[in-house]
Amino acid sequence: MKPETDATAGTGTTTGTDTTTTATGSESDWTRPERSPGTPPRVIVIGAGVAGLSTGCYAQMSGARTRIFEKHVLPGGCCTAWSRDGYIFDYCIEWLIGTAPGNNAHQVWRELGAFDGKTMTNFDVFNKVEDEHGRTVSFYNDPDRLEAHLLEISPLDTAPIRAFTRDLRRFTRIELYPFLTAPDLRTVREKAAMLRTVLPAFRLFWRTAATPMHTFADTFQDPLLRRAFRNIFFQDPEGFPLLPYLFNMAAAHHHNAGFPQGGSLGLARSVEERYRKLGGTLTYRARAEKVLVENGRAIGIELRNGKRYFAEHVVSACDGRTTLHGLLGGRYTSPRIEKLYSDLLHRPGTLFPAVVSVFAGIRGPFGPDEAHSTTHLLSAQDAARLPGALQNSIVVQVRSRYSDGFAPPGHSVVHCTYFSDFAYWKELRSRDRKEYRARKREAADFVRAFLERRMPGLADRTEVVEVATPATTHRYTGNHDGSILAWKAFSDADDVAARLVGKDRMRLPGLSGFSMAGQWVGMGGLIRAASTGRFAAQYLCQELGLTFRAWESDGAEPWHPGKLGRLPQLDRWSAREETGS
Template identity: 50%
Template sequence: MTTANKTTSATKGTNEILIIGAGVAGLAAGCYLQMNGFQTRILERHTLPGGCCTAWTRKGYVFDYCIEWLNGTDPDSSPYKVWHELGALNGKSIKTFEQFNRVIDADGQTVNFYTDPDRLEQHLLSISPEDERLIKNFCRYMRRFQKLDLCPPLAPIPLMGWKQKLTMAAEILPQLGLFWRTGGTQMDDFCEQLKHPLLKKTFPLILMQDHGNFSLIPYLYTMAAAGSGNAGFPEGGSLGLSQSITRRYLDLGGKIDYKIKVDRVLLEKDGDDNRAVGVRLKNGREIPASQVISTIDGHTTLFHLLEEQYMTPTLDKLYHEILPQGGNTYPGLITVFVGCRKKVGEGEPHSTTYILNEQEAEQLPECMQGSILLQHRSRMADGFTPQEGSVIRLAYFTYFDRWNRWRSEDKPHYRRRKEEIVTFIRSFLEKLYPGINDTIDVIEVATPVTMKRYTGNTGGAILGWKSEEADNLLDRLINKDKMQLPGLKNFYMAGHWVAGGSLIKAAVSGRYVAQFLCKNMNRSFDSGFSNYQGAWHPDQWGLQLERSTSESVQDDEADVLETITANI
C-alpha cells in the first residue's frame, strides 16, 4: 500500500517509531531515541539481534562471524564514547595482537605485518633493502596515524554549531598533507612502485583479499589503531557486542519483535508529499508508526519497501551507475568454520592470509583472488570452544551470482560445490596441522547466498560501498538530504548503505538519525553513558543462540546455519 493515499485504522493513533532491522545501526538508533524520550520498536527478521554482527553454535563450538577488529576499543578514543553510550563494551576485556596479519605466498615466503611501526619497518627492510624509501614512508605515515583520533563526527555537520565546526577544522587542517598523500595513493599504485616481488604481492593483503579501490588510508589507520590498542577484539565477540547493545536498548524501555519480515512501508498523502505511517508485514499485518526508520539493506529499502518511488539524483547515481560497476561494492564471501578437539596453531599469529598456488586456486571452488584467510578465532576470545579445542575461520571472496543461480536453480550442484569446499579445507588444514582431520567435530560453510538470505544484503555483501565516488555521494545523503528522502516525510534511512562500512559508522549513523529526528521534533538531543557494571560471561550470548540454531535450520527463510559435518 505504499502508493495508497487513504489512512487505515491500523495507521492511526500511535506515537511509536518503528525501526526496521536490529543490526548495530538499528539498535543504536533505538538506544539514542529512547534516551531522548521517544517510544520505539525494532522489527527484526531473524531470531537474534546484530544482523551481520552475529554468531551461532554447532556442537558446543561458537562460530563468530563478523568482527576481526573493532574500531574504538581504547577508552581514551572518540569512538569509545559511542560504544560506552551504547553499553557495547561494558564489563569486557579487549584482546590486542602484535601482528595485524601475516601473509605467506605460495612458496612459503612470509611477511609479518606488525602493529608496531618500528618493528614493521625493521622487518620489511630485512626483506627488501632496495625498497627503503617506500617502506620508511609507509611506517612514518603509520606513526602519524597513531597520534590521530579518527572517528566519524559525533554529530552530522548540518547540526554542528560553529564552535564544533572550528574544532573539527582545527583537528583536520594540520593533517591535510598526510590525508592528501595517503588518500591520493591507491594501494595497487603503491605496490607497483615496490621493487621486491614478495612485498608487491603481500602488501595488498594486509586487510583483506579484495583491495580494489582502496587508498593507503584504511591500511595505515587500521594498523596504527591496532598498535595503539584502539582496534582490538572485544570479549564476547560479534554476538556479544550486539547482545550488549540490545541489553542497553531494552533497559532504556525499547521493544524488539523477532521473526518479523517487513514487506512494504505504508504511506499517506500529506499535501504535495507523502508521509510514512507504518509498515505492512509479509503476512499482511499492518503496524502503525509515527516515524519509520529503515536500517536494512539500501537496495531492499528503496526498490522493495518503497517500490523505487523516491529515487533522487544521488540515489540514482549510486544504485543505477555505481552499484552495477564491478569493484564499487564488496564481493560475496565464502566463510568456513572448523571446530576441532585439539589446540592448533599455537605459537603462530592469530591471522594469516595464504596466497594459493595455481593448482590450489583452481581446486578451491569459485575463489575470486587466489588467496584464503585463516584465523584462529578461539584465540581471539574465550568461550568459543566447548573444552580444550580450536575454532578456525577461513574466508575468501567469491562470485555471488554463480552461487545464487545454483541455489535457486540447481540445489544439488550448490551442495556439491559446498562439499568441494569442505574437501579442499580438510586437505589444506591437514598440510598445515598434520592429524587435525582426526579431531574435527564440525565444518560449517556459509556462502554469500547464506548472507543474502540471512540479512537481505545486496549481493550477499558483508559491507556496502567501497569507492571514493560512493563515499562522496553518501556525504550528500547525510549532510544535504539529512538521511531522508525528498517527498517522503517521517521516513529515515541509516546503516552502512547510508553512512559507509564498519560497525562504528553503523552505530554513528543511528546516532545521526536520532539527532536529525530530535531537531525536526524541536527537541534537544541528549545522550548518556551506560552504567552497566557486570562482567561479561558466555551465558550472555543467551538461550536465543541455541534456540535460533534449531529454528533457523527448520526455517528455509534463513540458511545461515546450513551445515556440512564430518566425523560424527
Template identity: 65%
Template sequence: MPRERPPGTSERGTGRPRVIIVGGGIAGLASGCYAQMSGMDTRIFERHVLPGGGCTAWARKGYVFDYCIEWLLGTAAGNEAHQVWRELGALDGKSVRNFEMFNRVVGEDGRAVTFYRDPDRLERHLLELSPEDAEPIRAFCRYLRRFTELEGLFSFLKPKALLTPREKLRTLRTLLPAMGLFYRTATTQMESFTERFKDPLLRRAFPFIFFQDHETFPLLPYLFNLAAAYHDNAGFPQGGSLGLSRSIERRYLELGGDISYRARVRQILVEEGRAVGVELRDGTRHFADHVIGACDGRTMIYDLLGGRYTGPRITRLYTDLMHRPQTIYHGVVSAFVGFRGDVAPDAPHSTTYLLRPEDVERLPGVLQRSLVVQLRSRYSDGFAPPGHSVIHCTYFSDYAYWKSLRQDSRREYRARKAQVAEFIRDFLDREHPGLAERVEVLDVATPATHHRYTGTIDGSILGWKSFSDADDVLTKVVNKDRMRLPGLAGFSMAGQWVHSGGLISAAASGRFAVQFLCDELGVPFRAWESEEREAWHPGLLGHLPQLDKPVRLDTRS
C-alpha cells in the same frame, strides 16, 4: 503500535513520538537506543531470530562460529568511536584482546610477511625481508608514525550538517595540521604504491594487510587502522560479533525499547507523502509518527517503498554505481572448523595465504586467489569447548555463482559446499599436520546464506566500498538530504547503505538519524553511557540457532 492517533500527535498526553525501525542490525539497534534516550517510544521489526544482522554467530556441537568482527574500532578509551560503544552498552563488562600484529601474509612459495602494528618493529621486519625496498618501506612506516600521533580523523558523534560554527572551527583546527598527510595518503592508491616494491612478496602482500584485498583503498585506511591497533583501539571484544549485538540489544531493552523477531516487513505504509507505519508479511499493520529504515538499501527503497521516492542521488547509487565493478563489497564464503586440541602456540592468530594455481582450481568461486585463516578460539573465550579450538577460513566469492547453484540444483549447491569443506580440511592439514584427524565439525556458509538471513543485496558483507565513487554521493545523502528520501516525510535511513564503513559507521548512522529527527521535532538529543557492569560470560549469547544443515563430510576421525 496500534493506530490510536494521527501521525504527529502525542500518545495519551505523553508527547513521546512513536518510531518504528525496520531491521535489528547494529544500525537499527543504535537508532532504537538513541531514540529511546531522546524521549521516543520505539519498536524494531527484525526478520531473523537474532539481533545484529551480519554481526552474528551460530552454533554447532558446542562450538560458536563467530561470523563478523575481525577488529573493532573504538576498543580503547578517549575517542569518539569508544564513546558510541559505551553509550550503546556494546562493551559492558567485557575485556578486549589486542594482538601485536594485524595479519600475516604467506606467498605461494612459503615466504611470509607479518604486518606488525608497531611502526618500528614493522620497519625492521620489512627491511630484513627486502633491504632493496628500503625507500617505500621507510615511506610507509614514516606515514604510520605520523598517524599514531593524530586524533579525530573521522567523526562518529555528530553529522557535519548539525555542527555549530564553534564545532566546525574546532574540527578544522584539529585536522588542519595534518591536511597534507591526509591528502597524500588519500590520493595514493595502495595498488600504485605497491608498484614501488621490487620484492614480489611485498608487492603482492601489502593490499592484504586487512586480510583481503579491498581493491579501491588508498593508503589512508591502512595507516589509520594500523595506528588505531597501535593504541589498542582496534581490538577484539570478548563475546565477539553476537556478543556485541546482544549487549546493544540488552541496552535497548533496558531503555524501554521493544523488538519483534521473525517479523518481516512487506511494505512501508505511506499516506499523503508521509510514512505512517509498516505492514508485515503476515498482513498486520503497525503505525508510528516516524519510520527509520535500517535494512538493505535497495530492498528498502525499491521493494518496501516501491521505488516511488528516489531522486538523482538515489538513482545514481542504485541504477549506476551499484552495477560498477568494485563499488560494493563482495560476499564471502566462510568455513568454520571445530577440532580437538589446538595448533602450535606460536601460530599467528590471522594469516592470509596467497594460493597456488592448483589450490585455486580446487576452491569453488574463489576471487583474489587468497584464503584467510583465523584462529578464532584465540580471539575470545567460549568459542570452543574446553580442550578444543575453532578456525575460521574466509575468501571473497561471487554471489551470482552461489545463487545460481542454489536455484538450479540444491544437490549441486551442497556438493560445492562439500568441496569447499574438503579443500579447507586438506589445506589446514598441510599447514598444521595431523589436524584433519582431529576435526569434529566443518560448517560452510556462502554469500547466498548471507543473503537469505540478512536480505543484503548480493550477500555483500559491508555494502558500499569506502573510497569508491559512492563516497561523494553518500556524503551528500547524509549532510544535504539528512538521511531522507525526496518527497517522503516521516522517514529516515540508517546503516551501511547510507553511511559506508565498518560496524562503528553503522552505529554512528543510527546516532545521526536520531539527531536529525530530534532537530526536526525540536526536541533535545540525549545520550549517556551505559552503567551496566555485569562481567560478560558466554551464557549472555543466549540461544544460538543451527541455521543450515551441516556439510556432510568424511572428517577422517
C-alpha cells in the same frame, strides 16, 4: 546468520515473537494511526542490525517511544554468530574501531552498552601474509618493529619501507573519529575542532588518499612485499588507497582496533540489552513488507502477516535497495538515489565483495606458533579448487584466540574466508541444490586438506566443518549481492553516500517522517553503522521537537558466553548433507 536451510533456532531469553509491553506503551498504542494525547512520539525502526539497534537506543534516550521489527530471530544482521557441538562460529568482527577509551568512537560504543562488562583482545600483528613457498611477512602495528622486520626481509626496498612506516608514525599521532554529530548538525566549535586535526595533516591525508595501494605496492622489488601489502586487510579490497591501511594500523597500535569479548553476536546482544533497558520493544520474526504513506508522509509499516503498526517517524535500517524498491515501491527517488541504486549498485568494484566462510572446530590446540590471522597466497592450482573464488588467497584466523567461549575447553575454532562471487552461488542455489551443496563440500574439503598440509594430523582432530556462502548472507540479512559491508569505501559511491548522510539528512525527496540508517547510507564498518543510528536520531529529534540526549551505559555485570542466548544450530542441515539428500 541462520543455517542454510531449516535448522533449529532460538533466541534464549528473547522470544522470536516478542511483543512485550514496556515503556513504549501498550500494543494498541501502535495499532491505531492517532497518537494517544499526552504521550511521546512513536518511532518505528525496521531492522535490528547494529544501525537499527543504535537508532532505537538513541531515540529512547531522547524521549521517543520506539519499536524495532526484525525478520530474523537474532539481532545484529551480519554482526552475528551461530553454533554447533559447543563451537561458536563468530562471523563478522575482525577488528573494531573504538575499543580503547578516550575517543568518540569508544564513546558511541559505551553509550550503546556494547562493551558492558567486557574485556578486549589486542594483537601486536595486524595480519600475517605467507606465500606459496613459505615466505612470510608480519604487519606489526608498531611502526619501529614493522620497519625493522620489513628491512630484514628486503634491504633493497629501504625507500618504500621507510616511507610507509614514516606515514604510519604520523597517523599514530592523529585522532579523528567524527562519529558523534551528524554532518549537517555540527556546531562551529565542532567544525573548528575537526579542522584543527585535519589541517596540520592535510597533505598527509591528501597524499595517502590519492595513492592507490596497488601503485605503492608495485614500487617494491621483493615479490612477496608487492603481494603482501595488498593483503594487509586480509584480502585485497582492490581500489583502496594507502590512507585506510595507515589509519587502521595506527588505531590498532593504540589498542583502538581490538576485539571485544563475546565477539560479533556478543556486541549485538549487548546493544539489544541496552535498548530493552531503555524501554524499547524488539519484535523478531516480523518482516516489514511496506512502509505506509499518507499525503507524502510515512505513517507506519505493514508486516508480511498483514498487521499494521503506526508511528510519527519510520527509520529503515535494512538493505538499501529493499527499502527503496521493496518497502517504498520505487516511488521516492532523486538523481542522487538513482546514481547509487540504478547505476553504481550494478557497477563492478562499487560494492564490497561477498565472502565464503568455512569454520573448523578442532580438538586440541591449533598451531601455537601460528599467527591469530594469516593470509595464505595460493598457487593458481590451489586457487582453482576454491569454488567461486575471486582472488588467489585464503585467510585463516584462529578465532578461539580472539575471545573465550568460542570453543569448548581444550579445543580450537578456525575461521577461513575468501572473497567470492555472489552470482555464482545464487545461480547454483537456484538451479540445483544438490550441486550447490556439493560446491560447499568442495570448499570444506579444501580447507581440511589445506590445514592438514600445514599441520599433519589436524584432519583427524577436526570435529566440525561448516560453510556459509554469499547466498547464505543474502538469504538471512537481505544484503544486496550478499555484500557484508555494502558500498566500498573510496569507490565512486563514497561521495554520493556521504551526501545522503549530510546534505539529504538521510531522507528521501517527497517523503517526510522517514529516514534511512545503516551501511547503505553511511558506508560499511560497524562504528559507521552505529553512528548512522546516532545521526538518524539527531535528525528525527529536530523533526519531532525532542532534545537529543545520550549518556554512557553503566552496565557492569561481567560478560559470559551465556549472554549470547540460544544460538542457531546447523545440525539438521549437516546431517541431511552427509546423507546426500
